[in-house]
Amino acid sequence: MGNRTIRVTDVTLRDGMHAVRHQFSVEDARAIAGALDRTGVAIIEATHGDGLGGSSVQYGFSKETEEDYLRAVCETVRNSKVAALLLPGIGTVEHMKRAADTGIQVIRVATHCTEADISEQHIGEARKMGLETVGFLMMSHMVPAGVLVEEAKKMASYGAQTVYVVDSAGAMLMGEVREKVTALREALPDEVEVGFHAHNNLGVSVANSLAAVEAGATRIDASLAGLGAGAGNTPLEVFAAVAEKAGIDTGVRLYPAMDAAEDVVRPRMARPVQTDRVSLTMGYAGVYSSFLLHAFRAAEQFGVDARDILVELGKRKVVGGQEDMIVDVAVELAKRKEVGAAGR
Amino acid sequence: MGNRTIRVTDVTLRDGMHAVRHQFSVEDARAIAGALDRTGVAIIEATHGDGLGGSSVQYGFSKETEEDYLRAVCETVRNSKVAALLLPGIGTVEHMKRAADTGIQVIRVATHCTEADISEQHIGEARKMGLETVGFLMMSHMVPAGVLVEEAKKMASYGAQTVYVVDSAGAMLMGEVREKVTALREALPDEVEVGFHAHNNLGVSVANSLAAVEAGATRIDASLAGLGAGAGNTPLEVFAAVAEKAGIDTGVRLYPAMDAAEDVVRPRMARPVQTDRVSLTMGYAGVYSSFLLHAFRAAEQFGVDARDILVELGKRKVVGGQEDMIVDVAVELAKRKEVGAAGR
Numbered sequence: 001m002g003n004r005t006i007r008v009t010d011v012t013l014r015d016g017m018h019a020v021r022h023q024f025s026v027e028d029a030r031a032i033a034g035a036l037d038r039t040g041v042a043i044i045e046a047t048h049g050d051g052l053g054g055s056s057v058q059y060g061f062s063k064e065t066e067e068d069y070l071r072a073v074c075e076t077v078r079n080s081k082v083a084a085l086l087l088p089g090i091g092t093v094e095h096m097k098r099a100a101d102t103g104i105q106v107i108r109v110a111t112h113c114t115e116a117d118i119s120e121q122h123i124g125e126a127r128k129m130g131l132e133t134v135g136f137l138m139m140s141h142m143v144p145a146g147v148l149v150e151e152a153k154k155m156a157s158y159g160a161q162t163v164y165v166v167d168s169a170g171a172m173l174m175g176e177v178r179e180k181v182t183a184l185r186e187a188l189p190d191e192v193e194v195g196f197h198a199h200n201n202l203g204v205s206v207a208n209s210l211a212a213v214e215a216g217a218t219r220i221d222a223s224l225a226g227l228g229a230g231a232g233n234t235p236l237e238v239f240a241a242v243a244e245k246a247g248i249d250t251g252v253r254l255y256p257a258m259d260a261a262e263d264v265v266r267p268r269m270a271r272p273v274q275t276d277r278v279s280l281t282m283g284y285a286g287v288y289s290s291f292l293l294h295a296f297r298a299a300e301q302f303g304v305d306a307r308d309i310l311v312e313l314g315k316r317k318v319v320g321g322q323e324d325m326i327v328d329v330a331v332e333l334a335k336r337k338e339v340g341a342a343g344r
Numbered sequence: 345m346g347n348r349t350i351r352v353t354d355v356t357l358r359d360g361m362h363a364v365r366h367q368f369s370v371e372d373a374r375a376i377a378g379a380l381d382r383t384g385v386a387i388i389e390a391t392h393g394d395g396l397g398g399s400s401v402q403y404g405f406s407k408e409t410e411e412d413y414l415r416a417v418c419e420t421v422r423n424s425k426v427a428a429l430l431l432p433g434i435g436t437v438e439h440m441k442r443a444a445d446t447g448i449q450v451i452r453v454a455t456h457c458t459e460a461d462i463s464e465q466h467i468g469e470a471r472k473m474g475l476e477t478v479g480f481l482m483m484s485h486m487v488p489a490g491v492l493v494e495e496a497k498k499m500a501s502y503g504a505q506t507v508y509v510v511d512s513a514g515a516m517l518m519g520e521v522r523e524k525v526t527a528l529r530e531a532l533p534d535e536v537e538v539g540f541h542a543h544n545n546l547g548v549s550v551a552n553s554l555a556a557v558e559a560g561a562t563r564i565d566a567s568l569a570g571l572g573a574g575a576g577n578t579p580l581e582v583f584a585a586v587a588e589k590a591g592i593d594t595g596v597r598l599y600p601a602m603d604a605a606e607d608v609v610r611p612r613m614a615r616p617v618q619t620d621r622v623s624l625t626m627g628y629a630g631v632y633s634s635f636l637l638h639a640f641r642a643a644e645q646f647g648v649d650a651r652d653i654l655v656e657l658g659k660r661k662v663v664g665g666q667e668d669m670i671v672d673v674a675v676e677l678a679k680r681k682e683v684g685a686a687g688r
Binding site: 159173174202204206207235239245246254255258259262272274275276281284307 | 479518520546547548549550554581582583586589598599602603605606610616618619620621624625627628649651
């Protein structure tokens, strides 16, 4: 059994930004941060969905500047700490300094699960600035536990005080979560915490988060009404209820969390966040959401099922930046179809 | 580890009827049954949400007659069996005979988890008619495993070929599901199957269904897009994906299930089926949905939080028919509030 007292990081104003195409206003951010602060949640992350510097042609422009969001959230909260996400390559040390000037206390440095190396400078600088520093291993389902452990150790050696197993594609089931969290917990120094970030693409975000805590995670991500990319994240209010039933102290007050989800976030949702055909396919195939549009286009062009393309990309463990593989796979599937192999 | 080959019963056209206030047309039923049949799902249940005879002032009138729905579904399917639900007290043996005449092959006889006795006649008659017969123990979270086992044994002794643990309020977590399914599996004769029916009020319907299979259940209920009462049931298409990943053969083809949910059921959903404030409160408190309206009325009248009323009713294990307790609880909470006890 894991630790029974954990800290939750809410990502409504960061991962949730994906679900509203980064179009929350500063007033939205204030309303959501205020409602979150009243729940007692430990940390509130607020950044472009792709982290500091994410507002761009490639990742979509935010409605307002990063500094305006962060200042608004920092001014609003009374109890929660404020965090920003940073992906080295998108965000720079300069972005981090500007974010720190707004009053945030936590930085989370995210890399692909095999690329912890590129987090060294940012983690080091963050510690020098006195920020609580978290390492975030994205797409953690793509590598075996042993590989993940080595990457986590790197982040810890750079100074990360917590390392997260991040199920970016919502592709993990409870057994895998238990295995990977346990492996990190056993391999990392006692003073380094282990965290878990879920997506609900396979409908098991709450159960996965519970499994992570049972395996020794003391940090869990969640968002109000599950607002987040794909099928969304672990819903904060649901996790608060379930954790309480399971005897885990999250520090999150249930009724204020329910009210924040229902009265503050749901009315601001641009579309329902749910496990629908597209998000379920992502979780089933274990691929990036950035592949979806390309896969649907290629599917139409070559007369194959986009899902078969995505499943094949998942099997080949294609990563972001290898989008050209999508057409190759589509062509191959179309040929196989021609020679009469039955589709799924 | 449980059996790796299971049979799924789809309840879109029965539990899902609650979510559309029993207003599916015969044409809707045909479209949904046809799409389900193409998924390869073993059994399709189609009845008023409260079972045969449910169409009434008390439980809400169906759009069409039970016989019309059942005949349409039986005519449509080529592979799946067709089932009807019956709650003794609402449905009679006469209803069951009329349903059998439409061509159904399975009957599920449902009682409150402590009232298996009242299923004896209906289970006996169903077996005489040559119907595959299932016992359904509703609100199974309300009693300890030992009590549930005794009730399940009664149903088996009357002739039930399967007995279900039914989490009507969506109030169970995985540990409880494992415990209760294991207890039934160990206590019942080998030839009697154990089933599990989930609701998603705590966001764990898929994980609970998986836990049930691991504990020995060979029958699982699900519905397309989770259409069902409260926060809905285990979504069939999500469970199909997760079961496949977990090495469980459900006989359900994934892509047709995804397509049926997305193209046939979602466009027919009157409202989103989700874990919102009301359905989460139900699961957290472990109470009947029939209490909700009364609790909200009493809450307004006495100036207390409806959630506190529901949680208190759950603690007192109030059952259907005891709705007069709701006002008593509201009055008590209002008094406690006056004497200055802090609310949740």
